[in-house]
Amino acid sequence: MAVSLFWYMVEFARFEWIKKFLFAKTAPLITPAHFRGFPEPTGKACQHALFCMMVCPAPGAIEVLHEGDGWKPKIHKGHCIRCGLCVEACPNGVLRSGRVLETMWDQGTSLLFSFRIAIDPDLCMGCGNCCTACPVNKLADAQMGAGGHSATDEVIMRVQGGDILVLHEEKCTGCKTCEQSCPNDAIRIARILEGIQQPIQKPSPEAGP
Numbered sequence: 001m002a003v004s005l006f007w008y009m010v011e012f013a014r015f016e017w018i019k020k021f022l023f024a025k026t027a028p029l030i031t032p033a034h035f036r037g038f039p040e041p042t043g044k045a046c047q048h049a050l051f052c053m054m055v056c057p058a059p060g061a062i063e064v065l066h067e068g069d070g071w072k073p074k075i076h077k078g079h080c081i082r083c084g085l086c087v088e089a090c091p092n093g094v095l096r097s098g099r100v101l102e103t104m105w106d107q108g109t110s111l112l113f114s115f116r117i118a119i120d121p122d123l124c125m126g127c128g129n130c131c132t133a134c135p136v137n138k139l140a141d142a143q144m145g146a147g148g149h150s151a152t153d154e155v156i157m158r159v160q161g162g163d164i165l166v167l168h169e170e171k172c173t174g175c176k177t178c179e180q181s182c183p184n185d186a187i188r189i190a191r192i193l194e195g196i197q198q199p200i201q202k203p204s205p206e207a208g209p
Contacts, residue, residue, distance in 0.1 A: 036082050036098035039075050046071040046094045051113055052086035054174060054191055062086055089113070089193075108198045115172040116190040117157065119164050123186035128159040130178035130187050136171050 011017070039062075048064060048071040056062050061079035064071050073086070073095060084100040089111045093101060104110060128148020131137055137144055140154040148159035157166045157178075164187070176189050 033099060036084050036100060038077050038080055038082060039073070039084070039086055039095040039097045041072070042093055042096050042101070044092055044094050046073060047092050049091060049173075050175075051089040051091065051111075052095065054113065055085045055089040055111065055193060057081070057083060057085065085111075110196055110198070112194045112196050113174065114192045114194070115169070115174045116192060117166050117169050117172060117178075118188045118190060119166070120186045120188075121163070123184045124164055125184060125186075126159055126162045126164065127183065128164075129181040129183065130164065131155070131158050133177050133181035135175065135177060136173060140171075 046064060050064055052062050052073055053064060058079050058081045061076055061081070062073055063076075064073050082097065084097045087095045087097045087100045088104060088109075091110075095101075126148075128146070131148030131150070132144055132146060134156055137150070137155045137157070140156075141150045141152045144150045144155070144158075148157075148164070150158040153167055156168050156171050157164055159165070172189065174189055174191050178187050179185075179189055
């Protein structure tokens with residue numbers, strides 16, 4: 001036992017071991033290329049499309065606020081999970097996180113939003129509240145009456161024959177104002193998110209500078 005303890009002490013009393021023990025250094029922390037931090041503004045103007053808020057899977061992580069003369073997205077770091085979906089969904093490149101934005105530009109990828117308007121005929125009573133509340137309808141027909149009737153076909157929807165007739169579903173912005181105005185919860189807006197990739201236009205080798 002004494003012999004074993006002696007050689008144990010000899011092994012750990014070596015100068016090289018003591019030097020490494022007292023002056024140990026860890027490798028420097030290097031941020032990997034795939035790291036995604038919290039979304040940060042790129043300096044581009046926000047157009048208030050609100051796609052970032054629609055796609056965010058973490059409730060309360062992002063909101064778009066009116067500051068000064070324009071809109072600005074605000075990230076709440078206590079809720080944000082750094083998934084980068086808000087960066088991909090923004091059509092104007094307002095946010096960046098890691099190399100998400102640059103990868104989208106290099107590969108020609110993006111997220112495409114579309115909206116579907118579903119009306120339950122059993123619940124709908126044709127009051128027209130959804131039609132008159134719709135902000136797109138107000139722009140298309142400023143003279144739309146309280147009953148939701150309209151003489152133009154440029155509106156998203158209108159009351160016709162006692163029912164809600166959807167004319168231009170593609171104009172829907174997904175604001176869900178119609179849902180909030182319906183007294184019977186008869187209308188629903190479904191937000192559909194689709195990932196797309198467009199061919200990248202690369203310069204021809206014969207083209208000059």
